[in-house]
């Protein structure tokens with residue numbers, strides 16, 4: 500499975516780094532391919548290291564302006580012209596999207612794939628690994644949109660929040676088998 504991952508480009512403490520590393524090991528050991536921003540920076544680099552060490556493949560989708568930060572050991576590096584093209588490519592190459600902790604770049608990526616799914620422009624699973632309740636604020640806001648009639652379809656058709664790396668793969672397996 501090609502799993503596109505959005506996550507922080509910053510180095511983070513163990514509360515966030517350890518679950519991200521565990522997720523990456525499960526991804527690699529499961530024979531999946533990590534599709535990600537292609538950077539060796541922070542959590543993005545840690546993720547790639549762990550996936551590679553566990554036997555998974557790496558496909559980096561980069562923008563020219565950040566090419567100097569490219570992960571040296573990627574199996575494939577795709578160069579895109581700008582951030583919008585990169586987001587489109589990250590989604591096009593995904594069988595599923597997984598979101599780890601992150602900042603504005605990650606938030607931008609989540610809302611993009613959600614908005615496209617809302618309009619039925621793709622039907623790929625979007626799973627948030629909600630480490631330490633990091634995304635509680637987003638979940639609460641989305642639930643309010645859902646209950647107060649701001650969404651054209653139920654929220655649980657659009658996105659799933661889980662607490663552990665193992666739950667991510669259990670969910671993706673259940674999607675594959677359905």
Ligand SMILES: C/C(=C\CNc1ncnc2c1ncn2[C@@H]1O[C@H](COP(=O)(O)O)[C@@H](O)[C@H]1O)CO
Nearest residue numbers: 505506507508536538540565601602603604605
């Ligand atoms: C932080 C530094 C460089 C960042 N380099 C990046 N390279 C590739 N992709 C990136 C980079 N920064 C952001 N992204 C994308 O956005 C998400 C992370 O952004 P956030 O703001 O940290 O959440 C990530 O999913 C990438 O796709 C200098 O060391």
